[in-house]
Amino acid sequence: MITCSKVGIVKPKLLCAIAAHIPIEPTTFKEAFQSSAWREAMAVGFQALTSQTTWKLVPPPTHSKVIGCKWVYRIKLLADGSVEHYKACLVAKGFHQTVGFDFSDTFSPxxxxxxxxxxxxxxxxxxxxxxxxxxxxxxxxxxxxxxx
CATH class of the missing domain: 1.10.12 (Lyase 2-enoyl-coa Hydratase; Chain  A, domain 2)
Structure with missing residues (x-):
């Protein structure tokens, strides 16, 4: 079977050309903490969690493991490709949980x-x-x- 890529016909990706002007989203906390924009985004995200009383600090249970969390970073863009704002969300690492051991049911509104x-x-x-x-x-x- 002859395909375009075997013949050498490739279309340039438009996103690569646009992405050259966009800052790169960090993948670790250490990378993000070096930028003041990301530190401010993390402060806003943490303030949103605390103001909505999403969680409260309690002692860890003895029969189950503690689930960690991580920051997820996204750059929100305007229609013209410029940066609108930096967004940082603190999310739980739910993939470490075991059904029946760490939880018995889930709630998703x-x-x-x-x-x-x-x-x-x-x-x-x-x-x-x-x-x-x-x-x-x-x-x-x-x-x-x-x-x-």
Whole structure:
């Protein structure tokens, strides 16, 4: 079978040309900590976690192992390819867990568009007041219709 790559026909990747102007995302904490932009992004990410009371510090249980965490770094770009902002997220290393030993069930808050429509139709039919929750749901529905 003759393929384009065997014949020598290759298309240049456009992303390589654009990526030459974009800073490289760090892969380790040590790399990220050397940049003030990444330190600020980590501070913002950690502040978001603490302000939302996502977790609290407790003593480790004796019957299970402690799950570590790591920073994940992303550069958010504008449409023209320039840097909008640096984003750092602290995530758990859940792949170290064992089912039945470290946990027994999981919880993942996922909302489907049909659920949003149901809540909005109930609110309209019962003449409930539109507070911030319904406004947020409205914008989510608009976003889902436009971008999915």
């Amino acid at each position: 996922v909302i489907k568009p049909t659920t949003i429509r149901l809540v909005l139709s109930l609110a309209i039919s019962h003449d409930w007041s539109a507070n911030w929750m319904f406004k947020t749901l409205f914008y989510m529905v608009i976003y889902l219709r436009l971008f999915t």
